[in-house]
Amino acid sequence: MHKRSFLKTTVAALALSWGAAQAADTPIKFQLDWRFEGPAAFFLQPVAQGLFKAQGLDVTVDAGNGSGGAVQRVASGTYDMGFADLASVMEFHANNPDAPNKPVAVMVVYNNTPASVMALKKSGIKTPADLSGKKLGAPVFDAGRKAFPIFEKANGVSNVAWTAMDPPLRETMLVRGDVDAITGFTFTSLLNLEARGAKASDVVVMQYADYGVKLYGNVIIASPKMIQERPEAIKKFLTAFAQGAKGVIANPAQAIQSVKARDGIANVALETRRLQLAIDTVINSADARKEGFGRLDSSRLSLMAAQVSDAYGTKTRVKAEDVWNGSFLPPANVLDVLPKK
Numbered sequence: 001m002h003k004r005s006f007l008k009t010t011v012a013a014l015a016l017s018w019g020a021a022q023a024a025d026t027p028i029k030f031q032l033d034w035r036f037e038g039p040a041a042f043f044l045q046p047v048a049q050g051l052f053k054a055q056g057l058d059v060t061v062d063a064g065n066g067s068g069g070a071v072q073r074v075a076s077g078t079y080d081m082g083f084a085d086l087a088s089v090m091e092f093h094a095n096n097p098d099a100p101n102k103p104v105a106v107m108v109v110y111n112n113t114p115a116s117v118m119a120l121k122k123s124g125i126k127t128p129a130d131l132s133g134k135k136l137g138a139p140v141f142d143a144g145r146k147a148f149p150i151f152e153k154a155n156g157v158s159n160v161a162w163t164a165m166d167p168p169l170r171e172t173m174l175v176r177g178d179v180d181a182i183t184g185f186t187f188t189s190l191l192n193l194e195a196r197g198a199k200a201s202d203v204v205v206m207q208y209a210d211y212g213v214k215l216y217g218n219v220i221i222a223s224p225k226m227i228q229e230r231p232e233a234i235k236k237f238l239t240a241f242a243q244g245a246k247g248v249i250a251n252p253a254q255a256i257q258s259v260k261a262r263d264g265i266a267n268v269a270l271e272t273r274r275l276q277l278a279i280d281t282v283i284n285s286a287d288a289r290k291e292g293f294g295r296l297d298s299s300r301l302s303l304m305a306a307q308v309s310d311a312y313g314t315k316t317r318v319k320a321e322d323v324w325n326g327s328f329l330p331p332a333n334v335l336d337v338l339p340k341k
Helices: 003-023 038-048 067-076 086-095 148-155 167-176 186-195 224-229 231-250 252-262 268-283 286-291 298-312
Strands: 026-031 057-062 081-085 104-108 115-120 135-137 161-163 181-185 203-207 218-222
Touching (some): 026 067, 086 218, 086 298, 167 186, 186 203, 224 231, 252 268
Parallel strands (some): 135 161
Antiparallel strands (some): 115 203
16 A cells, blocks of 8 residues: 555544544433532532543533523433422422423432521511511522422511512612512622622521521432433443532632623623532531532431422422432542542
């Protein structure tokens, strides 16, 4: 063979083999629960660092508009995996018992619900007891509002009147005095209140986890189709995710660059604070350190299933065993991502 022809053939063969290797990466479409804000770094950073790629996965991460939407998109097959509030997963299961593709939680990320009740100190509200007879505001689909009956029962609150609004108006209405308190995710609403002129020191924050409401928060979900057809891909995804999570927790300021890369108008300082708040309140919480990152406690899961069934008024009772599959979790050394206290 002529030397030039040989070189051409070799280059072509290498290109083909490289192309085949690239094509061999398993594609995974991943749906976030919300916009590209601070906590999204947990998923965008391992993409940017090539950690999913190193596992042979081609992961695309899309912004979302709520946990309910993320659950539905995974259920419909539009997305393979997603990130959603576990209560939303439970609600979908219990309200759609005959749905063929009910998403299942495969890893816990927010060991505690980020939900809290927030009020301004000038209102005189200091404790849950002070909420009785007051006007609370939140969007109708807000996780904190939907779970409020659990908070109410745990703290003896009564006669609360609710005002509904679109999410962008929630904190504005509190600052204006249109409502006495709001429910929302701590790391979202607290920063939104600051943006509307309130100082963090002027805000009373009653985190659900601190007031007897031990609900799990956001989890990584997978479709039963994915579990059946590509179980190894789920294991690889969770391994890469855990590897990335360790770096995000260790250096949030660096990790936030992956969010900035996806949303050019993101406020780096603000989103770094939001990410740090999420880490401090729901990821590196006392409960998470006790149970272990990614894992859950079966008795706590069963209690949550009963509480969600009651508070959400679901069509059927939530079955704890139907919403959780921990068999894809990486080994303990990979899940060892939380800083030592």
